Amino acid sequence: MNPEDLKYAQTHEWVKIEGELAIIGITEYAAHQLGDIVFLELPKTGKKLAKGDAFGVVESVKSASDLYSPVSGEIKEVNEGLPENLKAISDSPFKDGWMIKVKMGNPDDLKDLLSAKDYEKSIQGEEK
Numbered sequence: 001m002n003p004e005d006l007k008y009a010q011t012h013e014w015v016k017i018e019g020e021l022a023i024i025g026i027t028e029y030a031a032h033q034l035g036d037i038v039f040l041e042l043p044k045t046g047k048k049l050a051k052g053d054a055f056g057v058v059e060s061v062k063s064a065s066d067l068y069s070p071v072s073g074e075i076k077e078v079n080e081g082l083p084e085n086l087k088a089i090s091d092s093p094f095k096d097g098w099m100i101k102v103k104m105g106n107p108d109d110l111k112d113l114l115s116a117k118d119y120e121k122s123i124q125g126e127e128k
Contacts, residue, residue: 002027003094007110008119009070014094015113022071025098026058029123031090034060040083042099047075051109055100058089069102071109077101 002008007015012030016023031037039059049055054066055075079098082088088096114122 002029002116002119004116006094006116007070007113008116009068009113010122011068011070012123013068013070015070015110016094016098017110020103021076022073022102022104023098024055024070024100024102025093026067026089027119028090028093030065031093031097034058034065035062036060037086037089040086040089040099042078042083043075045075045078048105049073049075049102051106051112067099069100070113071102071104071106073102073105075100076103 002014005016008027012027013024014027037058037060041057043055049069049072051069051072053069055069056067058065058067078100082097082099
């Protein structure tokens with residue numbers, strides 16, 4: 001079940017808003033679809049992102065996938081321990097598996113994101 005206090009992108013990233021920061025990770029569904037994650041590449045702090053920009057790569061035994069920023073802004077923090085603790089992405093995607101924190105440049109970016117209920121509907125179509 002996806003937490004209702006988060007927003008979701010069609011590309012399976014989630015966003016939690018804390019003041020002007022957007023905390024970003026991938027959903028439990030995305031982690032499950034990837035399977036065993038073997039590599040994660042995250043950006044450096046200070047990097048500026050436009051909404052939709054790739055900010056990293058996650059690789060599993062099945063495939064490699066780009067990670068896309070659901071919001072524009074500047075990366076203020078990166079979960080430095082995550083590449084050494086890849087299981088957190090699958091085991092705790094909405095808590096310990098967060099990837100980056102972005103100081104949002106445009107809060108209107110959130111308007112295009114999905115609610116938990118709408119995200120659930122969108123992935124039901126993919127599971128068939």
